[in-house]
Amino acid sequence: MDPISGLRLANIIPNGLQPLDVQAPKPGSIPTQELSNLASVKTPETQNVGRSFSDFFTEMTQEVNAKQSAASDAVQGVLSGQNVPLHRAMLAVEEASVSFQLMVEVRNKLLESYQELMRMQI
């Protein structure tokens, strides 16, 4: 708990209580208003810590798409005689294919865990 919230707690709690109690209040004794204050402090923090998984997955999809189009460009370069070495094109295709498989595996895992959750007994 940060010192500022401690100060606010001291304002709310009746005068008869000792400062020691203010430092470590029992969970049940915290007023609801204070709890909602805590929640409002916490929420932006969790949002800043990490990007959401959907952002990550979107980024990954875009990267795989970029690899696919790079591979397609390389193959086009070979076929239209633009001095692209054959092995460059094949390596680009291979890399695109493996990245795609990686994406598919991640998607499979995601779907699997979702279905696992849906099967859960409540």
Next chain:
Amino acid sequence: MIQTLTGIDSTASALAAERIRMDVISQNIANANLTHGIDGKPYQRQQVIFEKVLQQAQGLDGGAAAQQVQVARIEQDHRPARLIYNPGHPDADADGMVAVPNINIHEEMADLIVASRAYEANLAVVKNARTMALQTLSIGKR
């Protein structure tokens, strides 16, 4: 940046370099009987010199450096031209000797085999890297 096939850059550079080496060897074989080049002299054997390129690898742990190879330059072999007696040849000198390129076709064939095997070795590396990546992906399968 997703790096699924790490270390493939070195292999790609080696493939390109070996390709150039094979091109130079084929040029040597093709010109083995060229007695009168652009400069009026017989063809001189060419050979490739490789050099390494240090490139910072992006996806590896700790920023380990991947060494790549490239053709530094294509140099002439300075062995003298062979002299063959052929007085009827237009390039023959006063003694009837013709300067033939300093190319030994057996040597070139041996070099061709070496270059082609080196290319194959690099292709095997690519194939293995791919197999390893796919097998690693199969960890997630059931």
